[in-house]
Amino acid sequence: MSNVARHRLFRAGVAGALAAAVLAGCAAGPFGHCATGFEAFERDTLYFGRAIPTGGQVSDADWADFLDTRVTPAFPQGFTVLDAAGQWRGASGQVVREPSKLVVLLHPRDAKADAAIATLIDTYRQRFAQEAVLQERQSVCARF
Structure with missing residues (x-):
């Protein structure tokens, strides 16, 4: 796997994790507090x-x-x-x-x-x- 492909996969994984946190009801972002x-x-x-x-x-x-x-x-x-x-x-x-x-x-x-x-x-x-x-x-x- 090329470095470009790894970078894209990493970015997609981070974006997916952030989206999952928000969908799970994490208030105000990835840290869960205001x-x-x-x-x-x-x-x-x-x-x-x-x-x-x-x-x-x-x-x-x-x-x-x-x-x-x-x-x-x-x-x-x-x-x-x-x-x-x-x-x-x-x-x-x-x-x-x-x-x-x-x-x-x-x-x-x-x-x-x-x-x-x-x-x-x-x-x-x-x-x-x-x-x-x-x-x-x-x-x-x-x-x-």
């Missing part, structure tokens, strides 16, 4: 595409209603919404470009938050005929 004054949280970023497959897009009024009636009651402590331009390849193989909204949630890791996020994703997918809503999760340290 610095003094910080608390361990989960940060979920949800990517909501606004293009409706049958035509049109999720209106500003419909988006505001979704935030007011679904997201706010599920996460009353707060969240952040960002505008984005997304691109992805759907199940049909076609590339979809669409305006998107990102919702960033910072919360303790628990079953209640996990269930609330799953419900938000399912509700949005059904209500606006979406093929998918991307969820990205990271363990982080935060202070307020």
Whole structure:
């Protein structure tokens, strides 16, 4: 095995070990703790595409209603919404470009938050005929 191949294998092993630690619930990285004054949280970023497959897009009024009636009651402590331009390849193989909204949630890791996020994703997918809503999760340290 060449040195280049060994180096790639080592990097893949380190990346895999770090990913496994995070997936196992290791708060805030490979050392499992937060610095003094910080608390361990989960940060979920949800990517909501606004293009409706049958035509049109999720209106500003419909988006505001979704935030007011679904997201706010599920996460009353707060969240952040960002505008984005997304691109992805759907199940049909076609590339979809669409305006998107990102919702960033910072919360303790628990079953209640996990269930609330799953419900938000399912509700949005059904209500606006979406093929998918991307969820990205990271363990982080935060202070307020």
